[in-house]
Amino acid sequence: MRFNLFLTSYYPDLSYGGKRHFDDLIAQAVLADRLGFDAVSLPEHHLINILMMPSPLQMAVKLTGLTENIDLVTAVAVLPLRDMRIFAGEVAQADMLCDGRLLLGVGRGAFAYEMARLGTPIEISREKFDESLDVLQALLSGEDVSWSGRYYNFEPLTVMPRPMRPLPIVMAATHPMAIYHSAKRGFHIMTSALQGTLAAALEKTAAFRKAKEEMGAAGQHLRLSLQRVTYAARDAADAKDKLIRAYEYYARFDNVFSGPGQVRGGDIAVLPRGQTLEQLGEALLICTASEMIDRIGVYREAGIDELILSSGMGQPQAETLEMMQRFAEEVMPHFAEPKPAQGAKAEVTA
Numbered sequence: 001m002r003f004n005l006f007l008t009s010y011y012p013d014l015s016y017g018g019k020r021h022f023d024d025l026i027a028q029a030v031l032a033d034r035l036g037f038d039a040v041s042l043p044e045h046h047l048i049n050i051l052m053m054p055s056p057l058q059m060a061v062k063l064t065g066l067t068e069n070i071d072l073v074t075a076v077a078v079l080p081l082r083d084m085r086i087f088a089g090e091v092a093q094a095d096m097l098c099d100g101r102l103l104l105g106v107g108r109g110a111f112a113y114e115m116a117r118l119g120t121p122i123e124i125s126r127e128k129f130d131e132s133l134d135v136l137q138a139l140l141s142g143e144d145v146s147w148s149g150r151y152y153n154f155e156p157l158t159v160m161p162r163p164m165r166p167l168p169i170v171m172a173a174t175h176p177m178a179i180y181h182s183a184k185r186g187f188h189i190m191t192s193a194l195q196g197t198l199a200a201a202l203e204k205t206a207a208f209r210k211a212k213e214e215m216g217a218a219g220q221h222l223r224l225s226l227q228r229v230t231y232a233a234r235d236a237a238d239a240k241d242k243l244i245r246a247y248e249y250y251a252r253f254d255n256v257f258s259g260p261g262q263v264r265g266g267d268i269a270v271l272p273r274g275q276t277l278e279q280l281g282e283a284l285l286i287c288t289a290s291e292m293i294d295r296i297g298v299y300r301e302a303g304i305d306e307l308i309l310s311s312g313m314g315q316p317q318a319e320t321l322e323m324m325q326r327f328a329e330e331v332m333p334h335f336a337e338p339k340p341a342q343g344a345k346a347e348v349t350a
Contacts, residue, residue, distance in 0.1 A: 001300050001307060001335040004039040005032040005324070006075065006227060007059075008312030010249055011049040014267055021052075024317045025059070026066065031321055033067035035328035041075035041105070041190075041227070041308055047114050048268055050252050057094040064098045072098055075190060075227070075308070076107035076172040079132040080120045084152065088139040088159040096164055105190050106133060107172030113261030140167060170225070176207035183211035183222055190308070192227040195250050195275060197283050198298065201226060205302045226299060227308035230285040232292055232327040239288065243281050245313035247273070250280065289330035300335060 007025045011018075029040045040063065042056035053059060060072040079087070095102045108129035109115045112122040120128060131151050138145050140163050144156040171187035173179045179189050189208055193201035205224065212219040229246055233239035252268040255261065262269040285295055299307060311323060 001296075002038040002223075002225075002305060003327075003332055003335075004041055004071075004073065004225060004306050004308040005029070005037050006041045006308045006310040006312075007043070007053070008310050009043055009045075009050075009052045010312045010314055011052050012248070012252075012314040014049060014265070022059075024320075026062065027317070028320060028324065029063045029070070030066050031324055033070045035324060036332065037070060037328070038306070039071035039073050039103070041073040043075055044078050045111065045114060046081075047117060047266060048111070048256060048263060049266055050249070050256070050268055057090055060102055061094055061097045064101060070101070071103050072101050073103040073170065073190075074105045076105040076170075078109045079106050079136065080109055080115070080125045080128040081118050082132070084132050084135040084139060085154065085157065085159065088136055089161070091136075091167065092140065092159065092161050092163040095167055096161070100165060103168045103170055103188075105170040105172055106136075111256040111261075113256045113263060137169075174204070176203050179204055180207040180211045183208050183219065183224075184215065186218075186222070188223045188225070190225045190227065192308075193283070194253075195229075195280055195283055201228070201299070202302050205299075205304060209303050223305040224303065225306040225308050226304045227310055228285050228299075229311070229313070230292075230307065230309040230327075231287075231311050231313070232289045232323050232331055233287060234322075234326070235288060239286050242286050242313055242315065243277065243284070245315060246284060246286060247277050247280055249313050250275075289326055292327075292331055293334050296331065296335065 005028065007028060009025060011021055032040055042059045043051040043053050044056045045051040046054050056074040056077060060074065063072055091104060108125045109120070109122065115122045115125055128151050131149050135147055135152050139159045143158040145158070146156040147154050169187055170190045171182040172190050173182050174191055179191060183189055191204050193204065208224045212222055231242045233242060248270055251270045251273050254273060255268050255271045256263065259271055262271065285292060287295065296307060311320060
């Protein structure tokens, strides 16, 4: 089983400072590389203080110079917000600067608040995403490409520089049928159960496995990644603290994902939630390391190839780094051979 650290980029205290915040994320990625994580994932969101990263490609290029082994995954690049004629060239350049460690995760966008203010209402984002993906693939694979569609119309052109390799594309999908059909098209899949139950996560897994089995040998290379709030706590008290923080995180998330989109000065309002704290705790992987081994084992047995750990709930940076060390030392060895760390023990600093 692979382990992928999601740089959650949750920014609840706006007085903390954006530079300091991104320096923290960079430190997390560097430590993940030293500890033997397989990848880090980089979100894309705009105008809001949750999953805040306007340019995941910029972050990927920055991290390439500071890490040695980890894959760098956009999670996800929101295609309907971009012009594919420009984005294709940016992707080709970024892959070169990332020394071939870039994985391009793509999606349609999730927050109506953000999408509407950037000119692509969520109601049309699926249709625009489908055409954007087709255009992107055509531009990356061919020369003198022309297009006549609803959202793109252009005369023959060639994106420069030309890609140095066929770039791996990972499809973000949450509904089981979308997962099934995307896998059948040959895409790796990245999904999330959000704050939903284990049963909901396993339903997504079953859809992927069904597609893979039907594809036979042609689908054997495909990988399913599941993003889940995951925190290896020191003890029960630490787990309770992180669960309370996660509850506030989802109060903001729900506001812009399915709620009214109440945002002021970039700060998403914390609104009441229907899910109880106890229900959220049953869904998320916030527990001690010993308990987590058993809980992750269920996901592995179900066929999850990669667990994407979303561990940023607004806690101090030192606690995040300590948790990463604990997860790498006490959990990861039960599922995979960790990559060699630099030195006997990676240094943890705030």
